[in-house]
Amino acid sequence: MKDKYANRAVSIIAIITILALVIVSRLVYIQVFAKEYKQFAEQNTRSKKTVIPTRGLILDRNAKRLVSNETVYDLVVVLKQTKEFDTTALCQILKVEKSYLRQKFAQFRAESRYYTPTVFLRELPAVVVARLQERKFDFRGFYVKARIGRRFEYPVAAHVLGYLGEVDQKEIEASDGYYELQNYIGKSGLEKQYEQVLRGKKGYEYTVVDKFNREIGSYANGEFDIAAEPGKNLTSTIDVDLQAYGELLMKNKIGAIVAIEPSTGEILAMVSSPTFDPTMLVGRKRSEFYPKISTDPNKPLYNRAITGMYPPGSTFKPIMALVGLQEGVITQNSRFPCHMGYTIPGLHVGCHSHVSNLNLIESIAQSCNSYYCHTFRNTIDQQKFADTEEGFQNWRNYMLRFGLGQRLGIDIPNEVSGIMPTVEKFDGVYGEGRWRSSYIISLAIGQAEISLTPLQMANMTAVIANRGYYYTPHLVKDPIINEVTRHNTGISEENFNIVVEGMAEVFRTGTARWYALPEIEQCGKTGTAENPHGEDHSNFIAFAPRQNPKIAIAVVVENGGFGATWAAPIASLMIEKYLTDTITRPHFEQKMLEKDFIHVADTSQVTPHAQ
Amino acid sequence: MRNSFWTHIDWALVLVYLVLVVFGVMNIYSAEHAEGISIFSGSLNSGQQIRWIIASLVLAVIVMLVDGRFFITFAYYFFAGMMLLLVLTYLTAPEIKGARSWLVLGGIRLGQTSEFAKFATVLALAKYLDGFNISLKQTQTRLVILGIIMLPVLLVLLQNDTGTAIVFFALALALFREGLPAWVIVLPVVLGAIFITVLLLGFVNMAIALSVILVLLVLLVLSFKLDRKIMWFSIVAVVVCIGFSYGVNYAFNNILKPHQRTRINVLIGLEDDIKGAGYNVHQSLITIGSGGLSGKGYLQGTQTRGDFVPEQTTDFIFCTIGEEFGLLGTASVVILFVFLFVRIILLAEKQKSRFARVYGYGIVSIMFCHFFLNIAMTLGLFPVIGIPLPFFSYGGSSLMGFTILLFIFIKLDASMKYYF
Numbered sequence A: 001m002k003d004k005y006a007n008r009a010v011s012i013i014a015i016i017t018i019l020a021l022v023i024v025s026r027l028v029y030i031q032v033f034a035k036e037y038k039q040f041a042e043q044n045t046r047s048k049k050t051v052i053p054t055r056g057l058i059l060d061r062n063a064k065r066l067v068s069n070e071t072v073y074d075l076v077v078v079l080k081q082t083k084e085f086d087t088t089a090l091c092q093i094l095k096v097e098k099s100y101l102r103q104k105f106a107q108f109r110a111e112s113r114y115y116t117p118t119v120f121l122r123e124l125p126a127v128v129v130a131r132l133q134e135r136k137f138d139f140r141g142f143y144v145k146a147r148i149g150r151r152f153e154y155p156v157a158a159h160v161l162g163y164l165g166e167v168d169q170k171e172i173e174a175s176d177g178y179y180e181l182q183n184y185i186g187k188s189g190l191e192k193q194y195e196q197v198l199r200g201k202k203g204y205e206y207t208v209v210d211k212f213n214r215e216i217g218s219y220a221n222g223e224f225d226i227a228a229e230p231g232k233n234l235t236s237t238i239d240v241d242l243q244a245y246g247e248l249l250m251k252n253k254i255g256a257i258v259a260i261e262p263s264t265g266e267i268l269a270m271v272s273s274p275t276f277d278p279t280m281l282v283g284r285k286r287s288e289f290y291p292k293i294s295t296d297p298n299k300p301l302y303n304r305a306i307t308g309m310y311p312p313g314s315t316f317k318p319i320m321a322l323v324g325l326q327e328g329v330i331t332q333n334s335r336f337p338c339h340m341g342y343t344i345p346g347l348h349v350g351c352h353s354h355v356s357n358l359n360l361i362e363s364i365a366q367s368c369n370s371y372y373c374h375t376f377r378n379t380i381d382q383q384k385f386a387d388t389e390e391g392f393q394n395w396r397n398y399m400l401r402f403g404l405g406q407r408l409g410i411d412i413p414n415e416v417s418g419i420m421p422t423v424e425k426f427d428g429v430y431g432e433g434r435w436r437s438s439y440i441i442s443l444a445i446g447q448a449e450i451s452l453t454p455l456q457m458a459n460m461t462a463v464i465a466n467r468g469y470y471y472t473p474h475l476v477k478d479p480i481i482n483e484v485t486r487h488n489t490g491i492s493e494e495n496f497n498i499v500v501e502g503m504a505e506v507f508r509t510g511t512a513r514w515y516a517l518p519e520i521e522q523c524g525k526t527g528t529a530e531n532p533h534g535e536d537h538s539n540f541i542a543f544a545p546r547q548n549p550k551i552a553i554a555v556v557v558e559n560g561g562f563g564a565t566w567a568a569p570i571a572s573l574m575i576e577k578y579l580t581d582t583i584t585r586p587h588f589e590q591k592m593l594e595k596d597f598i599h600v601a602d603t604s605q606v607t608p609h610a611q
Numbered sequence B: 001m002r003n004s005f006w007t008h009i010d011w012a013l014v015l016v017y018l019v020l021v022v023f024g025v026m027n028i029y030s031a032e033h034a035e036g037i038s039i040f041s042g043s044l045n046s047g048q049q050i051r052w053i054i055a056s057l058v059l060a061v062i063v064m065l066v067d068g069r070f071f072i073t074f075a076y077y078f079f080a081g082m083m084l085l086l087v088l089t090y091l092t093a094p095e096i097k098g099a100r101s102w103l104v105l106g107g108i109r110l111g112q113t114s115e116f117a118k119f120a121t122v123l124a125l126a127k128y129l130d131g132f133n134i135s136l137k138q139t140q141t142r143l144v145i146l147g148i149i150m151l152p153v154l155l156v157l158l159q160n161d162t163g164t165a166i167v168f169f170a171l172a173l174a175l176f177r178e179g180l181p182a183w184v185i186v187l188p189v190v191l192g193a194i195f196i197t198v199l200l201l202g203f204v205n206m207a208i209a210l211s212v213i214l215v216l217l218v219l220l221v222l223s224f225k226l227d228r229k230i231m232w233f234s235i236v237a238v239v240v241c242i243g244f245s246y247g248v249n250y251a252f253n254n255i256l257k258p259h260q261r262t263r264i265n266v267l268i269g270l271e272d273d274i275k276g277a278g279y280n281v282h283q284s285l286i287t288i289g290s291g292g293l294s295g296k297g298y299l300q301g302t303q304t305r306g307d308f309v310p311e312q313t314t315d316f317i318f319c320t321i322g323e324e325f326g327l328l329g330t331a332s333v334v335i336l337f338v339f340l341f342v343r344i345i346l347l348a349e350k351q352k353s354r355f356a357r358v359y360g361y362g363i364v365s366i367m368f369c370h371f372f373l374n375i376a377m378t379l380g381l382f383p384v385i386g387i388p389l390p391f392f393s394y395g396g397s398s399l400m401g402f403t404i405l406l407f408i409f410i411k412l413d414a415s416m417k418y419y420f
């Protein structure tokens, strides 16, 4: 049945075809030519997940675990996924105040962390985890997330090991994109120094997610995933038994012990007292414990072994003797008079009562001040020098070669350089060309302007033990991650042997004769450093055995009085402990353990602190 | 005799129908499947859709078995019955997603009656135009036809189902074939263009632009001494246009609801709101666009698996095709539909009765409208109005409605060949 409008069929087919072509051309454009939709789809569905590798363990020199890992549980919240919930119930389970919850939620909103999982509460106890799992449908948007936390196997060496904490903004910026908010990083000690070794390398997994960011499979069969590299274990040079013994002996005392294996520069023990239990700085205990120790007037967080500065006092005398011998201003047989001290017009340096005209070995054994005033002045005022400045500079160069007045480069952060005064310093005080060796005579006996860290004292002892050189003291023996160099003093071995004889005499007839051991020949030097703020500091340096020394040690007991009274027995006990693993003199040990400087000092006077 | 009837069926149409329906259910399955759940599972939309397909095939067979003249004879009864159902639906339907389009009896959802109103309306229209000496030049005829179309439109609008209401206007295409002047189709397109331009430029700019055009036209007429009628016609046209622009401006700012305004703004690019109203379209474009030339493979669409596109088994089913089968898939579907429409048109032209011809054009108009608007919507060329893609989208009423729509025509076509 044809009619006059039949030709309109063509128009209608044309309309349909044209509109269909509009659709097809649009399809060709968005499916073939436009690239952005493919990228959007990738962004939509590909989720990059960070895989944090297990952190390396820290072992002691005998492969005992000092720091290991354990699984801990954090409560994480995704703000956008939370529904109304019973805040009272949640706070009760978590044992937190409601104000904590309000404050956290306000903080996350302020940081617009709506979609990212954000840690709400760290280190949940197992009971709380179980309770939360039971009620997980009541608290939507909250998740319990497992994480690797640190565990201290021994409650010792807190200053050396260090601890972890959440990265701060500065650390994130400095890391070139490695760290993200709420990651953990070493904050002090070995944990900080060897962060890159211990942490390993983060990996990434790409997963396909749905619009709620729920995983629905791996992306491209894991083709683009980057496997995480686990952190490397760190073997430290610390001997945990010696370390623990040192901390025991230093209990209730303020000061430090550093013990070094002289032949290698490996640090066997590094004690700073008062210390703290590193296990208390882990997890939730931390928030309660940290403010307490950080405000403690005795500063337990402070590592006195590398940041404390003390005048070495008489422990400095062997060094002075070595310089004198090397400069040829004294010999083994040189004798100097001492009548209760060193006296010239206008100057008197006191000494204790002893037979006069001691030779070098006797002067070390008896710790004669006068002997070293003579030696010091003779060293500086040599004819070959044009003026005092030049003489002093020559003397000072020796000090630098012993590693004094500069950072030794130990492999934990915050080491200080100590103080070794410069020519400029005295020029400033007295005027250029207007000072004489007599003005700075106190340096001869390790007093006044000179300050050393316990590490520097132990290191100079190691130099003597080695008869002339030292290796950079270090806590991790691994030539790849920590290069150690040998430093020579340029002083002859014969000269060292003379001084060593003197130091051996200290234990035979000298100021530490009570602490001699029949089986082990110890060499040492007492020091009683004058402390303008209070009671003298008790210092002692020693090494043993005399031949092929295995341990060089420095002990500082703040306000301990005579070096012979506290520092010497502690050093000797440490030596015996390390070399024989037995204690044959329990009476000394007993005396050390009983002595309490802190709690006595608390009531009598404010404890002064080393700078 | 019966056996030979089946040989008159246009099997090409039946085949295209089956391909579209099967491909549709495959895509529905893809849009919602999870590991280890079969396409037939009743817990999935695909399993449900397979039941609807079976029901539709049963309906199709019934339509085939009924005498072709039955539809002609009872056309008005179908229409009247369906209109009553629409009223009943409006009065009793619970509100689902803002619309009252579901007929629920005794707690059982019987269906979206508007889907069945379509074939009834086309039947009524065909029946009316098939009447003796009916011409679309007569005003009375036009009014009756307007009534036939506006009745379901109003009832569907009452149900708050704007998308479906729009579809009835597509019947203008069939009426154009029957002699309705072209302007009936052209005018809405022009008004639509003005509508969008007003929103883009603002009413004042639009009025200025139109006035400038008018001045130029008047100058043109005067300087070239053209027929003054053109000038008067132009003046009237421009004034009407300015009036219409003002009306659009007023309606847009004072009558439309904020979410409707947002949808339109997003569509014409005035707002870039990929989190809100634009989210569907944005994700839909990503899904289709990321399919590329040959797609990501069946069941491999990351967008589809990730459930990024809302309503992906119903209104946005085309996304799945785009993502998993790429341009090859989408273009094939478009070609299949165009084949379907053109074939129906060619068959309609061969019909002996005006009834069958109008019916054929009627269903092409409605199906094409669904096809074009649905895909244009997923491609961001048209606002999201929520109408299904025929034969593809999940939904029993829609599938059965379109099946009846198509198979009545197949039946009419076959019985014509059989009887004559």
Ligand SMILES: [Zn+2]
Binding pocket: A338, A339, A340, A341, A351, A352, A354, A367, A368, A369, A370, A371
């Ligand atoms: Zn003396």
